[in-house]
Amino acid sequence: MDDFSVSVNNISKRxxxxxxxxxxxxxxxxxxxxxxxxxxxxxxxRKLSVAQDKDSEIEGxxxxxxxxxxxxxxxxxxxxxxxxGSGKTTLLKILSKISRPTEGEVLIKGKxxxxxEVGTGFHHELTGRENIYLNGSVLGMNKDxxxxxxxxxxxxxxINEYIDTPIKRYSSGMRVRLAFSVAAHLDPDILIVxxxxxxxxxxxxxxxLGKIDDVAQNGRxxxxxxxxxxxxxxxxxxxxxxxxxxxxxxxxxxxxxxxxTQSLSEISKAEIDISKIDNRIRFKGDGAIKFKKLSLRNDxxxxxxxxxxxxxxxxxxxxIYKHNLLNAPIELVIxxxxxxxxxxxILSNKSVDKKLIVSDNKNKISCILPKLPIGLGVYSIDLxxxxxxxxxxxxxxxxxxxxxxxxxxxxxxxxxxQSNFYTEYLWEQ
Amino acid sequence: MKNSNSNIKIINSNQSYFPDVREILEFKSLLxxxxxxxxxxxYSQSIIGIGWAIIQPIFFMIVFTIIFGKLAKxxxxxxxxxxxxxxxxxxxxxxxxxxxxxSNSLINNISLVTHTYIPRxxxxxxxxxxxxxxxxxxxxxxxxxxxxxxxxxxxKIFLSIFYILLMMISSLGFGLxxxxxxxxxxxxxxALSFGVQLFMYATPVAYSxxxxxxxxxxxxxxxxxxxxxxxxxxxxxxxxVIDLNMILVSVITSLVILVIGVMYFSKIERIFADVI
Numbered sequence: 001m002d003d004f005s006v007s008v009n010n011i012s013k014r015x016x017x018x019x020x021x022x023x024x025x026x027x028x029x030x031x032x033x034x035x036x037x038x039x040x041x042x043x044x045x046r047k048l049s050v051a052q053d054k055d056s057e058i059e060g061x062x063x064x065x066x067x068x069x070x071x072x073x074x075x076x077x078x079x080x081x082x083x084x085g086s087g088k089t090t091l092l093k094i095l096s097k098i099s100r101p102t103e104g105e106v107l108i109k110g111k112x113x114x115x116x117e118v119g120t121g122f123h124h125e126l127t128g129r130e131n132i133y134l135n136g137s138v139l140g141m142n143k144d145x146x147x148x149x150x151x152x153x154x155x156x157x158x159i160n161e162y163i164d165t166p167i168k169r170y171s172s173g174m175r176v177r178l179a180f181s182v183a184a185h186l187d188p189d190i191l192i193v194x195x196x197x198x199x200x201x202x203x204x205x206x207x208x209l210g211k212i213d214d215v216a217q218n219g220r221x222x223x224x225x226x227x228x229x230x231x232x233x234x235x236x237x238x239x240x241x242x243x244x245x246x247x248x249x250x251x252x253x254x255x256x257x258x259x260x261t262q263s264l265s266e267i268s269k270a271e272i273d274i275s276k277i278d279n280r281i282r283f284k285g286d287g288a289i290k291f292k293k294l295s296l297r298n299d300x301x302x303x304x305x306x307x308x309x310x311x312x313x314x315x316x317x318x319x320i321y322k323h324n325l326l327n328a329p330i331e332l333v334i335x336x337x338x339x340x341x342x343x344x345x346i347l348s349n350k351s352v353d354k355k356l357i358v359s360d361n362k363n364k365i366s367c368i369l370p371k372l373p374i375g376l377g378v379y380s381i382d383l384x385x386x387x388x389x390x391x392x393x394x395x396x397x398x399x400x401x402x403x404x405x406x407x408x409x410x411x412x413x414x415x416x417x418q419s420n421f422y423t424e425y426l427w428e429q
Numbered sequence: 430m431k432n433s434n435s436n437i438k439i440i441n442s443n444q445s446y447f448p449d450v451r452e453i454l455e456f457k458s459l460l461x462x463x464x465x466x467x468x469x470x471x472y473s474q475s476i477i478g479i480g481w482a483i484i485q486p487i488f489f490m491i492v493f494t495i496i497f498g499k500l501a502k503x504x505x506x507x508x509x510x511x512x513x514x515x516x517x518x519x520x521x522x523x524x525x526x527x528x529x530x531x532s533n534s535l536i537n538n539i540s541l542v543t544h545t546y547i548p549r550x551x552x553x554x555x556x557x558x559x560x561x562x563x564x565x566x567x568x569x570x571x572x573x574x575x576x577x578x579x580x581x582x583x584x585k586i587f588l589s590i591f592y593i594l595l596m597m598i599s600s601l602g603f604g605l606x607x608x609x610x611x612x613x614x615x616x617x618x619x620a621l622s623f624g625v626q627l628f629m630y631a632t633p634v635a636y637s638x639x640x641x642x643x644x645x646x647x648x649x650x651x652x653x654x655x656x657x658x659x660x661x662x663x664x665x666x667x668x669x670v671i672d673l674n675m676i677l678v679s680v681i682t683s684l685v686i687l688v689i690g691v692m693y694f695s696k697i698e699r700i701f702a703d704v705i
Contacts, residue, residue: 015703045613048704049697054442097440097546099702105441117544123466125473134466137459138545166473 004109005190005221006072006095011104013090013245016047017060023328023388054103060286064090065101066245072190074219077212079236079253081229081260083341083396087245088225092116092192095223110189113139115179117194124168128159128178131167135182149185156207157181177204184211191215194225209235227341229257261339270302271295272399274383275319288325288392289358291383293317296401304399307406308376308415308422312369314347316383318393320358328388330356332365335382336374337397344374344420358387371408375420378402444699446692453548460551460558467559482563483570485526486518493518497635506637506668512578516665517634517658519571520596523564524654525625527597530556531604532621535612535705542612543702550694553608557601564593575665585664592660599653599683605690609697613704633658638670650675653683 024030050056065087072078080088093099094106096114122131132153136146146153154163157177159170167175183191193212213235216222226232232239232253239256241249249256274291296304299311306312314334320326336345347367349356356365379401384394405414408422415422472478490511497503498510505513531553535542538552572582611617629635632654641649650656656671656679663669697704 045704049613049700052442052700052703093543093702094440097438098543100440100442100699102442105439108438108440109436112546114545117540123470125470126466130462130465130469134459134462137456137462138541138547140456140547142458143461 002071003073004071004107005074006070006109007107008068008070008091008095009105009107011065011068011094011101011106012063013065013087013094013099014051014061014063014102016044016051016058017062017391018044018047052100052102063245065094068104068245068247070240070247070250072221072223074221075216076238077216077222077224077236079232079239080223080225080242081227081232081239081257082242082248085396086243088242089116089194090245091242092194092223092225095190096192108190111140111187112190112192113183113186113188114192115183115194116192122167122175122179125166127166128163128170131178132182135179136186139183139186139188141186145186153181153185156184156211158204173201173204180204180208180211184208184215188220190221190223192223195227205231229261233257270297270304274395274398286322286387286390286392288322288328288387288390289318289320289330289385290393291316291385291395291398292319294381294383294399296399304401305404306372306401307404308374309371309406309408309410312372314367314381315364316366317364318385319363320360325358325387326360328358330358330365331386331389332356332367333382333384333386334367335384337380337382339378344379371422372403372406373408373422374403375422376403376405376418442699444696446696448550448691448695449548453550456548456551459547460555463551463555464558464562467556468562471559479563479566482566486515486522486567487570489518489522490515493635503636504639506639506662506670508662508666508668509578512574512580512666513637513662513668514635515571515574516661516668517632519564519567520592520657520661521629521632521634521654522567523560524596524600524657525629526563527557527560527600528604528607529621529625530560531601532607532611533618534604535608535701536615536618539705542705549698549701550605550691553604553694554601557597557604560600561597571665580666589661589664592657592664595653595660595680595683596657598687599657602683602686602688602690605694606686609690609694612697612701628652628654633670637662637668646670646672647674647678650678651682653679653686655679 024033047058047061050058051061068091080091082088090099092114093116094101095108096112096116098114098116122135126134132150133143133146137143154160157174157180159174159178162170162174167178170178183193191212209231212222212224224232224236236253238251239249239253240247241256241260249259272294274294293316295302295315296306297313297315298306316332331348331350333350334347335343336347338344347369349367380397381399381401382394382396383398385392405418407414409415409424468479472481475481477484493514494511498505498514503510508516534553534556535549541547541552542549575582607617607621611621631652633641638646638649638655638659656675659669659671659675661669663671
C-alpha cells in the first residue's frame with residue numbers, strides 16, 4: 001500500500017456568486033424590486049447550500065478549487081503559495097475537514113491539527129491556563145495529554161507570569177505565541193499552519209519555524225501557507241503554487257518559488273489587450289460591461305517603467321454587453337499591489353466622488369496621478385468594475401510595472417533617500 | 430509512522446443523517462471546556478454574576494402574581510399563586526433560554542465553525558448544559574420557597590428527574606432544528622426572541638391546564654413543555670393537571686423532535702462553514 005499521509009483525489013470546490021441587481025430608474029421598478037427583495041434574498045441564501053450539491057446547476061458561481069490532485073508523505077513540509085483568493089485557504093479548510101469538497105475526496109491518515117487563524121477557540125474571558133485546555137481540546141487533545149504537555153507549552157510560549165490573566169489583556173503577539181505553542185505540542189500526524197506566524201516577533205517566528213521542522217522530522221506532514229517566501233524557502237522541502245483554484249506547479253521549493261516570483265515580476269507591456277487574457281484569472285461578474293484594453297503611460301509616451309514622481313496615467317477601455325445599462329453609474333477600482341501582494345494604493349472614483357457612467361461613445365476611462373508617490377519596486381494592477389453596485393468584471397494582476405528612482409520633489413535630481421512612499425510635506429521653524 | 434488501513438479518514442461531500450459517535454467521544458473533554466467557557470463568559474465582569482440566573486424567573490413570578498394572581502384572579506389549583514407560577518417558571522426559563530442559546534450557539538461561535546474542526550453538535554449541546562447550571566440554582570430556590578409556604582418534600586421528588594430529562598430533550602431538539610436553520614437564514618434569530626414569548630402562552634405557565642377542555646388536553650400536550658410544567662406542579666405543590674395520555678404524547682413528540690433535530694443537524698453540518 002502507498003504510504004501517503006494525505007491523498008487529495010480530484011477535488012473541486014465551488015462557491016456561489018451573489019450579484020446585486022441593477023437599480024431601477026423608475027418608481028414602479030423600484031417598488032417592484034423592493035417587494036421582490038425577500039424572494040431574491042431567499043434565492044441568494046439558498047444558493048449557498050445548493051452550490052455544494054455537485055449535481056445541481058446554478059447560475060453564477062466560481063470554482064475556488066478545480067481538479068486538485070496531490071499526495072503528501074510523512075516528513076514533508078509542504079509550502080503553499082499563491083496570490084490572495086487563489087484557493088490556498090479553501091484547500092487547507094478541506095484538509096482540516098472544516099468544509100467539504102463539492103466533488104472528489106480526500107484520504108487522511110491520522111490526526112490533523114490546523115491553525116488557520118490566530119487563537120481560534122480562544123476566549124477572551126478565560127485565562128491563559130483555561131485557554132490552553134480549551135484550545136487543546138478544540139484541537140482534539142484530551143485532558144491527560146494536555147496535563148502532560150502543559151509545562152512544555154508554557155515554557156515554549158514564554159508567557160509564564162501571565163498564565164492566570166484573562167487573555168483579553170494579552171497582546172496579539174502573546175496570543176499567537178500561546179496558540180502556536182498549544183498546536184505544536186499536540187502531536188498531530190498532520191499539522192496545517194496558515195499565515196498565522198506573521199503576527200509574532202522575529203525571534204518567536206524563528207522558534208516556530210524550528211518547531212515545525214522538528215515536527216516534520218518525526219515523521220509528520222506539515223502544510224505551511226505563507227506570503228513570506230523567505231520563510232517558505234527556508235523550511236519547506238516541497239512547494240505547491242496555486243492560482244485561480246488550480247495547481248500551477250508542484251515541486252522542489254527553489255524551482256517553484258522561482259517561477260512564481262518570475263511570474264509576478266515580469267514587467268508587462270504598456271498596452272494590454274485584456275480580451276485576450278481571458279478566464280485564467282478573470283472572475284465572472286455579471287458581465288454587463290467588460291474591460292477590453294488597459295494601457296499605462298507617463299506624460300509623454302506609453303510605458304510600463306516609471307520614475308518616482310512621474311505623471312502616471314492608467315487608461316482603460318471597456319465594452320458594453322448589456323445595453324439596457326446605458327447611463328448606469330460605474331465604480332472603477334484599481335488596486336496597485338507590491339510583490340508581497342499587499343495593496344499599496346487603491347484608486348476608486350467613488351472615494352473622490354467622481355461620477356462615471358456606462359456610455360457608448362465615451363467607453364474610455366482614465367485615472368491620472370499627477371505624481372507617482374510609490375517607491376522603488378515592481379507592482380501589479382488589479383482592475384475591478386461595478387455597474388450600479390453589482391460586480392461586472394474583475395481581473396487580478398492584469399499588468400505589472402516597475403518604479404525606478406526619480407525626482408519626486410522636482411529638484412532636478414533624484415531624491416537622496418529611497419522610501420516606500422512619497423508625499424509633499426512642509427517644514428517649519 | 431505506520432497507520433493501519435482502518436485509520437483512514439475520508440473527506441467527501443457525501444451526506445450523513447447520523448452523527449459520528451466515535452468522533453464525538455474523541456472530543457469528550459472539549460464538552461467540559463465549552464461549558465466552562467459558556468458559564469464563565471456569561472457571568473464574568475458582572476456584579477451580580479450568577480445571581481442573574483434567578484432574577485429572570487423571580488421577576489416574572491412577581492409580575493405574574495400581581496397581574497394574573499391578584500388582578501385577574503386566575504385559578505391556581507389551591508396553591509399560592511406565587512409558588513404556582515414559579516414552579517412553572519423554573520422549567521420554562523430553562524427551556525426558553527436553552528432553546529434560544531442553543532439556536533444561536535453556532536452563529537455566536539462562528540470562528541469555531543469556520544476555523545477549526547470539531548464535532549459541531551457539541552456547540553449547541555454545551556449551551557444546553559451551561560443553562561442547566563442556571564436551572565439547578567433556580568430549582569434550589571423553588572425548594573426553599575416550598576418550605577417557606579409550608580410544603581414538604583417527599584419521595585416524589587425523584588420523579589422530577591423524568592420531567593427534567595423531558596425538558597432537556599425538548600429544548601435540545603428544538604434548538605438543533607432552529608440552530609441549523611439559523612446558520613443559513615438569520616431570520617430565525619430575529620423570530621426567536623418573540624417566538625419564545627408567544628410559545629410561553631401556549632404553555633401553562635401563568636395559568637392552569639384546567640382551563641383547557643379535557644378532550645383537547647391530549648393535543649395540548651403536543652407541546653412537551655405542557656407536561657413538564659404540569660408534572661413539576663404535580664410533584665412539588667400537588668397542583669398539577671396531568672394524565673398518562675398527556676405524558677405519552679409529550680414523550681413521543683419530544684423524542685421525534687430530537688431525532689429530527691439530530692438528523693437535520695448532521696445532514697447540514699458538512700456545509701456549515703460554507704453557509705454560515
